[in-house]
Amino acid sequence: MTSIFRSRYAVGIGFLVAAVLLFAVAPAVLTTFRLGLLGKYLCYAMVAVGIGLAWGRGGMLTLGQGVFFGIGAYLMAMHLKLADAGPGAVPDFMALISSEGVPWWWEPFRSGTVTIIAILVLPTLLAVLLGQATFRRKVRGAYFAILSQALAAAFAILLIGNPVATGGSTGLNNFKGFFGFSLRDPANRQMLYFIAAAALLVMVLVARQLMVSRFGELLVACRDGEERVRFLGYDPATVKTVAFAVAAMMAGVGGALFVPIVGIISPNDVGVVPSIGLLIGVAIGGRTTLAGPVLGAIAVAWAETSLSEQFPSGWTYVQGLMFMLVVAFLPGGLASLVKWRRTAKADPPPPPAAEKDLTPEPAGGAQA
């Protein structure tokens, strides 16, 4: 029982430190520009929390989180474009290439409330549909991964193929306001960063509650022995669908906040390549842990910015090498090194059974 107590204690401390860093230290030491970059990394971290839940805990390797991220982002971008244009008017990019006016399915998103509800509901709904369609028929492992990748490919092609409605390959950009606040004002940009930081902390709390709950144990059980869970009378399809839907909702919110913070959304941010790119941070940080995906995603996004500033083509090599080396030789991520050190230092070695309950090892979808 000591280990559970210690773990709860550690999580509380870690959470407090993170909150102080995000809300007090970062705004004090970073320029507005750097703070905006950090806000962007936090958006990726939100997606990573969901991936950690679905992939690390649930064994569902989802290569299509960019789709949910993109749905959230494009919904927000559509609302911002419509709000910039004013009531009843046509957004600027649309007026340039077409005279037909606003497509009918854009109209509801003139309302901010509808947009926020849609951002929360639509990605979740799509994930529930896809999850039910696949998990119920026991489509899993590699099959599920490839289907989610095909979804990302189809989504990007759909966006590029409809330049009038979605801005095509340029995407949507040049937003002026955010729910009535000007995006030019540094104070408002800082407010956006605070919203992102708060959203991330809430998501980490939600993920933590889900992981320690009975649901979390069922999810890990589904990953390691789906048939056994079924024999015990539970429905693995429902458990997995819920985790997948939560991950999708987190990705959608991350995307929605990404748009005002970064100021552009395009198919380059949501297709196959960026969707898989979101995974590397999770893998480096430690896919089964709570903090690993968050820290990994932020570190990778930070490394990408600073490296591609200096060596534009070098980043791709680094990213490729990280995928190869980390996944092949350190499947538990950096978190497994920390854990190993901690176990080595501890005076009385913790009983193996208790340790296993708290820190399930990745099975890597052996039943694929």
Added chain:
Amino acid sequence: MDILVTQVFNGLSGGSILLLAALGLALTFGQMGVINMAHGEFMMAGAYTAYVCQQLLGSAGVSLLVSLPIAFLIGGLLGVVLEATLLRRMYHRPLDTLLVTWGVSLILQQLARDLFGTAGVDVAAPAWLSGPVEILGFAFPRSRLFILVLAIVAVVAVTLVLKLTPLGRRIRATVQNRQLAESAGISTRRTDMLTFFIGSGLAGIAGVALTLMGSISSNLGTSYIVDAFLVVIIGGIGQIKGAVIAAFVLGVAQSWIEYSTSASIAKVIVFALVVAFLQFRPQGIFQVRTRSLV
């Protein structure tokens, strides 16, 4: 009638390209369970092999024929290196092979960009493949017919190798029961390596064929890999005949839906159809029945 023939031919032609891309995957993914995301980049390597051959030899007709075996070798060697260095230690973690090979594909793509530039390069089609050929009053592009024939030859060759040769017997034995094959004296490591060599070599040949379809660039592989994996999934794991049927059905369906809607909508509809199909046959067209639960 005209439209019907054209659309069906376009579908078969698209299907034959998919089939060439998916045939190697059906071996490596289907038979070994390894998800090789770098398969598309092996195709790219084959395409650039054809380009380099043409630059060196000059004559388009000779270089195409020369580049086919060379591309097979280059693709195969890339595959063997990948298998021996990384994948060998990961057979019990199939999902992780996906991410590792994704990293390999990122590096190969960037390498191609640094070596050959970001702009696409063209490989000239030989004289005997340019222009249409008249069959029953319909004009068919020769290059597309060539790819169709190439795909059929490749399928027949792979089937014969699997069915008749000692190597094919070893591969089938290893797929069906690895431990039993090993205790019967088969070196499963060597078999794995050879399977990977053939599968990746087929990717190289597919790459050469793709040079007849248009200019080639570093993202050649990415545009085919997703569809190729869908073909293997629909066909059923470890089934060459399933891949053949799936490739042509997918090709014809894609061409028809594209004709009646648009290219981007067609992708989405095809995806929805694949998910719907898996509702009825989650294991693909042909499934190996076993009593195992997973």
